[in-house]
Amino acid sequence: MNDISRSGFEAAKPVNPDPINPKIRAMEVIDTDFHFTPPWPVIRNYLAEPFKSRIWHYPAVGLEYNPEPANEKPGVGQDSHGTAGTGAEALRVLDQFGSDTVILNPGYNRPMSIFSEPVLAAFCAAHNDYMIKEVFPVSPRLKANMMVCQRNPEMAAAEIRRVGNHSQFVGVFTEFSALYEQIGNARFDPIFDAMRGQDLVLTAHSGGWFNHFSPMFNGARTWVELFGNAPIANAIVHLAAMIMQGLFDKYPKQKVLFQEGGVWWLSDFMLRVDEFYVSAPGDIALTERKLAAGERYLRKLPSEYIMENVRFSTQPITIPKNPKHFGWMLELCRAGDLFCFSTDWPHQTMDAGNWVVEHPGQINEEMQKAILAGNARKLYSRI
Amino acid sequence: MTDFLLCKQDEIQDGKGRAFEAGARTVAVFRVKDKFYAFANKCLHRGASMCDGAIADGGATIRCPWHNWTFHLESGRNVVDPSAALRTFRVRAEGDQLILSV
Ligand code: FES
Numbered sequence: 001m002n003d004i005s006r007s008g009f010e011a012a013k014p015v016n017p018d019p020i021n022p023k024i025r026a027m028e029v030i031d032t033d034f035h036f037t038p039p040w041p042v043i044r045n046y047l048a049e050p051f052k053s054r055i056w057h058y059p060a061v062g063l064e065y066n067p068e069p070a071n072e073k074p075g076v077g078q079d080s081h082g083t084a085g086t087g088a089e090a091l092r093v094l095d096q097f098g099s100d101t102v103i104l105n106p107g108y109n110r111p112m113s114i115f116s117e118p119v120l121a122a123f124c125a126a127h128n129d130y131m132i133k134e135v136f137p138v139s140p141r142l143k144a145n146m147m148v149c150q151r152n153p154e155m156a157a158a159e160i161r162r163v164g165n166h167s168q169f170v171g172v173f174t175e176f177s178a179l180y181e182q183i184g185n186a187r188f189d190p191i192f193d194a195m196r197g198q199d200l201v202l203t204a205h206s207g208g209w210f211n212h213f214s215p216m217f218n219g220a221r222t223w224v225e226l227f228g229n230a231p232i233a234n235a236i237v238h239l240a241a242m243i244m245q246g247l248f249d250k251y252p253k254q255k256v257l258f259q260e261g262g263v264w265w266l267s268d269f270m271l272r273v274d275e276f277y278v279s280a281p282g283d284i285a286l287t288e289r290k291l292a293a294g295e296r297y298l299r300k301l302p303s304e305y306i307m308e309n310v311r312f313s314t315q316p317i318t319i320p321k322n323p324k325h326f327g328w329m330l331e332l333c334r335a336g337d338l339f340c341f342s343t344d345w346p347h348q349t350m351d352a353g354n355w356v357v358e359h360p361g362q363i364n365e366e367m368q369k370a371i372l373a374g375n376a377r378k379l380y381s382r383i
Numbered sequence: 384m385t386d387f388l389l390c391k392q393d394e395i396q397d398g399k400g401r402a403f404e405a406g407a408r409t410v411a412v413f414r415v416k417d418k419f420y421a422f423a424n425k426c427l428h429r430g431a432s433m434c435d436g437a438i439a440d441g442g443a444t445i446r447c448p449w450h451n452w453t454f455h456l457e458s459g460r461n462v463v464d465p466s467a468a469l470r471t472f473r474v475r476a477e478g479d480q481l482i483l484s485v
Contacts (some may be wrong), residue, residue: 009388010405010406011388012387012403012404014401017409017434021430352431354429
């Protein structure tokens with residue numbers, strides 16, 4: 001025995017701490033946004049001809065400046081916490097974060113900027129076939145949004161009809177940004193026609209920043225402007241199109257989950273769409289769906305469609321320092337009904353579930369359950 | 384204040400951290416050359432384990448493994464938001480052993 005241990009210090013124990021709150025491990029957790037990226041050789045193997053023998057690499061895509069290099073950490077913004085491309089790899093991450101069930105999103109970098117629609121549709125089919133043949137059989141905990149060619153609504157609809165009845169596909173993945181026309185526009189109705197009756201949720205996920213050809217993009221310089229805040233503006237514009245152009249009047253059962261577009265703007269948005277609509281509903285009658293239906297107005301106040309048809313995944317949540325303010329924000333944004341937990345693993349702003357259970361003064365037990373799993377269970381009939 | 388015996392100095396590699404349970408606390412201990420730093424292991428942002436973080440800025444700061452919040456090793460203060468500070472603890476060498484005061 002050496003001098004030190006004789007001197008009667010208490011011994012500290014070396015530990016490997018689990019950063020996940022034990023309460024999370026005891027509760028049901030559904031992760032509604034997890035980026036799953038099968039390796040290119042696997043996808044290539046599933047490509048139909050002539051694509052398989054003519055495409056040698058996954059295309060380097062992306063139309064906009066990507067602000068990731070502004071952050072020291074390698075891979076920031078994309079796969080900075082790892083990569084999962086097989087069912088076993090995804091399950092390992094679920095266990096690491098205490099998630100019971102996951103909805104896997106196709107995780108490639110902005111595939112919609114592949115302009116050739118047949119090439120893009122071939123990638124989508126290859127991805128979906130890989131999910132069905134090799135990923136879903138690994139575990140019923142693994143669900144997914146199918147990948148579709150958003151650029152071409154008819155092609156997207158054909159893919160939804162081809163694979164949409166697989167019970168582990170729970171939704172359809174689309175992206176919103178200034179690069180894409182609003183999916184709430186009637187031009188995209190073939191997608192909603194194909195989804196009708198299948199109980200599939202439309203995922204609208206942030207998919208880029210501002211378009212290169214926009215002065216607003218050219219004026220931006222920083223990661224916080226582009227990565228942190230542009231998606232909020234984009235989400236607002238895309239959600240407003242869905243509501244004001246009558247998407248939910250034509251497809252009253254269609255559910256939509258917005259991802260990574262922020263949440264706290266909702267309280268203002270709901271007031272604003274209602275107030276502006278009541279003051280100036282005149283051009284609603286001129287939207288394509290309303291012209292076709294011969295209707296003059298929306299059937300409800302705009303904010304009511306949010307409560308009925310739209311939900312929001314939580315990552316990356318922001319939390320004010322004043323707990324009282326946090327409580328008010330949760331209430332104003334109807335978090336207990338509208339929020340669905342997500343990690344966004346493995347992207348840099350990934351959230352673990354800790355925040356949901358570590359503010360019991362603002363998020364009571366009932367709301368914790370709703371955010372972590374209950375709201376997703378209500379949203380997805382296939383879970 | 385209680386003194387805890389951690390481990391031998393050379394059981395913590397230069398530039399690396401280890402976590403210890405000292406009474407009710409979990410403390411991350413980092414080594415930068417011959418200096419040792421100790422602070423609360425739980426990141427103030429979303430609770431990542433700081434012991435898995437990386438030394439940055441030439442040995443002046445520690446960066447959280449989840450979202451890069453960066454804290455001065457000496458003061459525990461966040462480099463851009465000084466109101467956010469990790470609780471720091473004194474760690475000293477006695478012979479080849481490390482002693483933590485909590
Ligand atoms: S948990 Fe440490 S920076 Fe987010």
